[in-house]
Amino acid sequence: MRFPLSVLDLAPIAKGESVGSSIAASVALAQRAEEHGYRRVWYAEHHNMPTIASSATSVLISHVGAHTSTIRLGAGGVMLPNHSPLTIAEQFGTLAAMYPGRIDLGLGRAPGSDQATAYAMRRDPAASDRFPQDVQELQAFLGEESRVPGVVAVPGRDTNVPLYILGSSMFGAHLAAALGLPYAFASHFAPQALEAAVAAYRREFTPSAQLEAPYVIAGVNVIAAETDDEAQANLQSARRAMAAGLFARGKDLSDVEADLLLRRGGAHVDQMFTYAAIGDGSEVARYLDRFRDHVGADELITAHHAASTEARLQSVALTAEAMNSVAA
Numbered sequence: 001m002r003f004p005l006s007v008l009d010l011a012p013i014a015k016g017e018s019v020g021s022s023i024a025a026s027v028a029l030a031q032r033a034e035e036h037g038y039r040r041v042w043y044a045e046h047h048n049m050p051t052i053a054s055s056a057t058s059v060l061i062s063h064v065g066a067h068t069s070t071i072r073l074g075a076g077g078v079m080l081p082n083h084s085p086l087t088i089a090e091q092f093g094t095l096a097a098m099y100p101g102r103i104d105l106g107l108g109r110a111p112g113s114d115q116a117t118a119y120a121m122r123r124d125p126a127a128s129d130r131f132p133q134d135v136q137e138l139q140a141f142l143g144e145e146s147r148v149p150g151v152v153a154v155p156g157r158d159t160n161v162p163l164y165i166l167g168s169s170m171f172g173a174h175l176a177a178a179l180g181l182p183y184a185f186a187s188h189f190a191p192q193a194l195e196a197a198v199a200a201y202r203r204e205f206t207p208s209a210q211l212e213a214p215y216v217i218a219g220v221n222v223i224a225a226e227t228d229d230e231a232q233a234n235l236q237s238a239r240r241a242m243a244a245g246l247f248a249r250g251k252d253l254s255d256v257e258a259d260l261l262l263r264r265g266g267a268h269v270d271q272m273f274t275y276a277a278i279g280d281g282s283e284v285a286r287y288l289d290r291f292r293d294h295v296g297a298d299e300l301i302t303a304h305h306a307a308s309t310e311a312r313l314q315s316v317a318l319t320a321e322a323m324n325s326v327a328a
Contacts, residue, residue, distance in 0.1 A: 009029050042106060168185065238306065
């Protein structure tokens with residue numbers, strides 16, 4: 001490929017499917033991505049969402065790691081305010097010991113849940129304010145010297161699992177630049193501040209032991225199919241599913257109910273698809289090329305949407321094949 005391409009797997013639980021089948025689909029997706037030369041697959045932490053199966057991110061990464069051999073795997077991301085830095089260092093230190101050289105750790109400060117769920121998780125309301133300090137504490141646990149006297153992360157110490165700051169606002173850009181860490185922008189669902197955030201990050205970046213120069217990963221939605229009509233049909237299915245997830249908490253809705261929700265929240269859903277490559281492989285490849293140049297990203301992470309697992313696998317394959325063709 002002409003530039004690094006990765007996959008963000010939202011681990012969707014499709015209508016009529018089980019959590020078990022969703023996890024099996026995530027394994028198949030990672031295998032397909034590995035086969036076609038993608039750099040990494042990331043999983044995002046969400047809670048109390050009936051249509052997403054990636055709440056226990058480190059457990060899912062471990063399972064997928066056992067069924068793949070070379071592709072990098074990681075969190076995109078762990079919502080650090082939900083956890084102690086020591087716990088995450090131990091979890092990802094364990095993963096690094098199991099899959100050396102293959103583990104990433106993306107970090108976000110959003111709760112990944114609503115207020116009731118935050119209570120159920122016993123989340124400290126002030127934890128988000130400590131996010132910069134917690135990132136540094138976590139980084140130290142994964143390095144040689146702990147910031148907490150007498151406490152060492154085992155597993156974790158000296159693994160130096162690479163950290164990435166995730167964000168959809170200027171806060172993450174400023175923090176990633178100050179800490180000298182790679183920056184991943186969630187433009188696949190919150191595109192508004194993309195250009196300003198990337199510009200600020202590159203302008204303010206300070207080199208660190210992990211990273212000498214700025215490195216930007218930008219999220220983008222992808223629906224690749226054999227024909228444009230098929231891609232458009234998958235887009236409509238994805239819009240309905242997104243509306244149900246946002247406004248009905250993933251309840252099992254009829255097509256009529258889903259369409260009603262989409263009419264009410266269609267503008268919001270469409271805004272989340274601001275950056276979307278939709279069509280056959282060649283059209284998707286052209287869009288990704290333009291998007292990457294427009295943003296000035298070093299890498300794109302693609303969120304593939306479709307009504308079925310097979311259609312998502314096809315989207316991953318068609319995109320890679322077209323990108324490899326462009327590169328050749």
